[in-house]
Amino acid sequence: MKNTLKGVGAALCVALPLLALSQGSARAAAQAADPALVQRGAYLAKVGDCVACHTAPKGKPFAGGLPMTTPMGQIYTTNITPDPNTGIGGYTEEDFARAMREGVAKDGHNLYPAMPYPSYAKVDDDDMKALYAYFMGGVAPVQQANREADIKWPLNMRWPLKFWNMVFLEKGAYQNKPGKDVAWNRGAYLIQGLGHCGSCHTPRGIAFQEKALDESGSAFLTGGLLDGWFAANLTGEHNVGLGRWNDQDLQAFLKTGANRHASAFGSMTSVINNSTQGLNDTDIAAMSTYLKSLPPAGGSGAPPYAYDPQATKVSLNRPANDAGARVYTAYCMHCHGVDGRGFAPMLAPLAGNPNVLEKDPSSLINVTLNGTQDLVIGGIPAPYPMPKYAPVLNDQQIADVLSFVRAGWNNGAPVVSAAEVAKLRKSTQAAR
Ligand code: HEC
Ligand code: HEC
Numbered sequence: 553m554k555n556t557l558k559g560v561g562a563a564l565c566v567a568l569p570l571l572a573l574s575q576g577s578a579r580a581a582a583q584a585a586d587p588a589l590v591q592r593g594a595y596l597a598k599v600g601d602c603v604a605c606h607t608a609p610k611g612k613p614f615a616g617g618l619p620m621t622t623p624m625g626q627i628y629t630t631n632i633t634p635d636p637n638t639g640i641g642g643y644t645e646e647d648f649a650r651a652m653r654e655g656v657a658k659d660g661h662n663l664y665p666a667m668p669y670p671s672y673a674k675v676d677d678d679d680m681k682a683l684y685a686y687f688m689g690g691v692a693p694v695q696q697a698n699r700e701a702d703i704k705w706p707l708n709m710r711w712p713l714k715f716w717n718m719v720f721l722e723k724g725a726y727q728n729k730p731g732k733d734v735a736w737n738r739g740a741y742l743i744q745g746l747g748h749c750g751s752c753h754t755p756r757g758i759a760f761q762e763k764a765l766d767e768s769g770s771a772f773l774t775g776g777l778l779d780g781w782f783a784a785n786l787t788g789e790h791n792v793g794l795g796r797w798n799d800q801d802l803q804a805f806l807k808t809g810a811n812r813h814a815s816a817f818g819s820m821t822s823v824i825n826n827s828t829q830g831l832n833d834t835d836i837a838a839m840s841t842y843l844k845s846l847p848p849a850g851g852s853g854a855p856p857y858a859y860d861p862q863a864t865k866v867s868l869n870r871p872a873n874d875a876g877a878r879v880y881t882a883y884c885m886h887c888h889g890v891d892g893r894g895f896a897p898m899l900a901p902l903a904g905n906p907n908v909l910e911k912d913p914s915s916l917i918n919v920t921l922n923g924t925q926d927l928v929i930g931g932i933p934a935p936y937p938m939p940k941y942a943p944v945l946n947d948q949q950i951a952d953v954l955s956f957v958r959a960g961w962n963n964g965a966p967v968v969s970a971a972e973v974a975k976l977r978k979s980t981q982a983a984r
């Protein structure tokens with residue numbers, strides 16, 4: 553027994569330096585890559601928002617370690633710096649492309665689809681090459697070992713993911729659609745591919761798969777719940793989607809996180825911070841062209857929203873009769889206004905806001921409990937962040953005020969219950 557171990561040890565002693573050598577040289581070759589290619593890769597990494605997932609809070613960029621919740625348990629993102637031992641320094645371009653498009657790591661294990669490879673599968677060869685050049689030659693190597701997932705046997709077995717891929721993974725890079733112009737196709741490529749917008753904005757099915765990966769599926773971008781945030785409907789739906797947003801509104805939102813209709817919060821904040829605010833005007837315009845082409849889908853079938861100030865004046869004049877109006881006047885009105893119109897774009901309107909009209913109240917509850925503090929545009933933090941009310945208001949008060957806001961100004965959205973607030977209070981506090 554001892555001898556066998558010794559034998560293995562000796563073999564390892566010989567094999568390891570060889571391995572390190574070959575890994576080092578893969579990196580060295582890539583480091584010699586064209587600086588323009590590395591720079592383009594850096595831009596594409598921004599489109600893909602790799603840093604948002606592959607960086608732990610206060611951690612080194614791309615060194616991994618961010619906890620992510622999946623239906624099976626907590627997993628941790630991995631080190632994608634070019635460190636040869638703990639990162640992806642040993643990956644060839646082929647290995648890298650396989651991880652990105654098929655969700656298979658260099659050693660052959662399947663990645664959990666928390667890594668958005670079903671979207672990245674659409675990235676074309678040129679862009680893949682540039683991304684690889686950037687990760688090998690433009691990112692500083694960090695030695696930081698990966699952390700095992702907190703998923704217990706048998707759910708931690710990765711081989712069933714092969715079957716998942718057979719059913720849900722659509723192979724092949726994005727193909728330009730004939731009859732659509734350059735901007736539309738560019739937008740479709742970015743939104744469906746590197747931008748992986750659908751990983752949050754498309755509802756997921758029973759196996760955690762996105763119900764559609766492009767506009768041919770009716771569920772595509774109709775809104776999805778992930779990690780306690782409901783990512784809004786991005787189709788042309790009038791009330792809960794982008795039907796009332798013009799190109800300018802949409803571009804302003806992606807560039808600055810706010811416009812006359814709404815402000816970014818929750819998991820959208822990091823998308824704006826790390827990704828869309830840094831994209832060039834042509835790409836932002838292309839994204840907007842594509843999104844604005846999506847016909848209305850989803851929504852509750854309620855009549856088209858129209859603002860009505862009267863709808864709320866009555867209860868605000870007699871707040872004693874309405875528990876929600878009482879909370880609103882005391883805690884919310886000075887920022888969001890008597891008329892519910894806020895002071896856009898600094899202070900978001902609540903009247904007619906698609907997030908307020910949405911049937912699923914998760915985002916509203918979450919933002920009221922936990923506030924927002926982290927939108928940073930051009931290095932400058934948002935001046936009037938939404939405060940957190942978890943320490944100030946109880947579940948019933950939050951349910952009351954949100955029900956009030958959802959009924960007010962003709963919003964016409966269903967009430968929120970204290971039980972729904974309690975549930976999110978518990979899950980979001982456990983995650984902290
Ligand atoms: C939504 C979160 C998310 C985003 C965005 C994301 N990743 Fe990942 N990625 C993950 C997770 C989680 C894993 C590990 C999955 C596992 O362990 O099964 C992973 C694994 C990987 C791996 C395999 C390496 C390894 O050892 O596990 C590579 C390569 C990778 N990501 C590259 C990228 C690149 C490049 C981008 C940007 C274009 C990116 N990722 C964006 C979540 C993400
Ligand atoms: C990590 C999850 C996540 C990803 C990825 C994501 N979003 Fe979002 N997005 C959200 C959430 C949550 C909201 C709702 C909160 C808000 O309005 O900011 C949202 C809101 C939005 C809104 C405002 C809609 C409204 O009615 O208020 C737009 C526009 C948007 N996202 C566009 C995009 C685009 C384009 C992409 C891809 C480049 C994208 N998002 C990727 C989570 C995400």
Ligand code: HEC
Binds near residue numbers: 883884886899924927
């Ligand atoms: C100090 C000013 C301030 C106060 C007080 C305030 N909010 Fe906000 N609220 C904001 C800002 C600013 C945003 C936009 C997100 C951001 O940039 O932080 C926002 C966003 C929201 C949103 C999400 C709408 C969207 O699409 O952006 C809801 C819902 C909301 N607030 C509800 C409330 C409720 C309910 C109260 C009272 C309990 C309240 N707010 C009190 C400043 C405030």
